[in-house]
Structure formats: structure tokens, C-alpha cells
Amino acid sequence: MERNTRQRNAILGVISEAGRPLSTQEILIKGQAVVPSLSIATVYRTLKDLTTEGWILPVKLPGEADRYEVTKLGEHYHFKCSSCSKVFDIHERITNNNLPAPANFIVESYDLILYGRCSECVPKRGSPGSRTA
């Protein structure tokens, strides 16, 4: 049967408490703060299990390895900071009307990724090179 190991609890714990999608390396580091012996193999194994069981979901960004977050967040999209590389959840609602497609095309889902500066990395007022798109 399925066992309730320290490693599994630690991994689900750090993902649940992160508040944003975590990379496998982030999960490894944060998990090792709870279970120091934690191995990257166990991280991958457990992420696969937790995904299969429906607890977490992979977050896919172009050209990057999957990140993971808990399933219960509902529909949302993501913001990647071009300075610190962290990815944040955005829960504002986008209506399908805002996502036009050609006639005869059926839109079933979408991925929207915003790129820019998060609140921690926003340049000070008045510094150069900081206009928004």
C-alpha cells in the first residue's frame, strides 16, 4: 500500500506553502530543509505520483522545465519575472471574448504567460529603461 513517508510529506508541504510554482531544484532545496537526505530521484518520483493522484499540476513555460503547484488553485495564469526568474500566479479573470481566434477554430484552453518585473524587482522610480510594454 501507499506509505506516508517524511519525504512525500515534505515535498507536498513545500509545494503547498510556496504560493507560486516551484521548479524541481527549488523543491529539492526546500525539501532538504525538512528532510536533509532528500534526493533528486525521490523528488521526481514523488512529483510524478502526486501528479497522477491529482494533488499537483505541472506548470509549463516555453523553453523551460516543468514547475509544480497545487491543483486546488483553479483557473489562472502566470507571470515570470525577467529579473529574479520566479514565476507567480495571477488570478485575474480573462474572458474568452478577450482571446479571439479565427472563425471555425474552437478554443478549448489557453496558456497565457506575462513577462516583466515582479514587485520586488521593479526598478526605482526615475531609473532608466523601465517603461512597460
Add this chain to the structure above:
Amino acid sequence: MERNTRQRNAILGVISEAGRPLSTQEILIKGQAVVPSLSIATVYRTLKDLTTEGWILPVKLPGEADRYEVTKLGEHYHFKCSSCSKVFDIHERITNNNLPAPANFIVESYDLILYGRCSECVPKRGSPGSRTA
């Protein structure tokens, strides 16, 4: 100096005429219809050159290898058909107002990918399992 080879002409030709972003394998196959000896190494080499020279751009989708399209298309986004896996350009305009981010976050750019059925793969009217998102 830079030479005007059959391979280079064929590769830029198939990308220009495709009307949608092509994968490296698609470029190889279509290019071999023009220059049968065309090698995958030449495809990668030429794609890198054409990108550096500004003729083409990589199109990045989550979890997939880069596709390529000509630069002159201007701002647009992409639609991936979940049936035939082809990627299409969408030239409808999206306003920044439609892409809300948290206060203090600066949006510099975005990637938007719609998933669904293209006009060729849309199920016939009345068939089951075909509601839009």
C-alpha cells in the same frame, strides 16, 4: 563571405511559404522536397544563421522544441490544434488592458497560446464532446 546556397534558399523558402510556424523536422522534410540531400545539421545551422540575420524568429511553446516563422509578421500569437498538432498564427489584437497583472508588477511582453481545434479538425456539427472552453 556568405554564399547563396541551394540549401539556404530552400530552407528560407519553405518557412516563407508555410504560413505557419514550422518545426525543424517539418523544415527538413519540406526542404528535402527541394534539395533531396538536405541534412538535419544544415537545417539547424541555417536556422541559427537566419535567426541571427533577422529573417526568422523562433516560436516557443511550452514543453516543445522551437518552431520557426518569418520575422515580418509583426505582433501576433499562436493557436495549437490538439488534433493535428499544427500551430497557426493569430493576428487579432490584444490590448494590454486584457492582460491584468498585480499592482506593482510591470508587464513587458506576453506569450499567449490557444489550444483547441483548427478549422480542418473541428468535429462535425452534432457530434459529441465538442463544446468550447
Add this chain to the structure above:
DNA sequence: TCGCTATTGATAACTTATTATCGATTGTGT
């Protein structure tokens, strides 16, 4: 607490995409 077996940790192996190597080929200026 004992014993069984699921799970772990360390690392080798694998996968897929891309790049490097190098002898053969082929544009291009003369």
C-alpha cells in the same frame, strides 16, 4: 518490537534536441 515490503538515495542510463567535427562538395570571384 518484528518482519515484510514500499520507498529511498546514489548514481548510471537514457531521451530528445541541438551542436561540433571533419572530409567532401560547391558557390563565387577572377
Add this chain to the structure above:
DNA sequence: ACACAATCGATAATAAGTTATCAATAGCGA
């Protein structure tokens, strides 16, 4: 047409991420 270097084709090498292997460890029911 010639010469020569840019480019090509075939394939080995690389890179990053993920998975497999297997002896050691540790949940969990009795």
C-alpha cells in the same frame, strides 16, 4: 574553367532533464 574557402552531409558528441537500477532504509500491520 580554376582555385579556394564557405558550406554541406553524416555522424559523433554534448547538454539538460528525467528515469531506471538496486542495495539500504524505514513505514506499518500484527
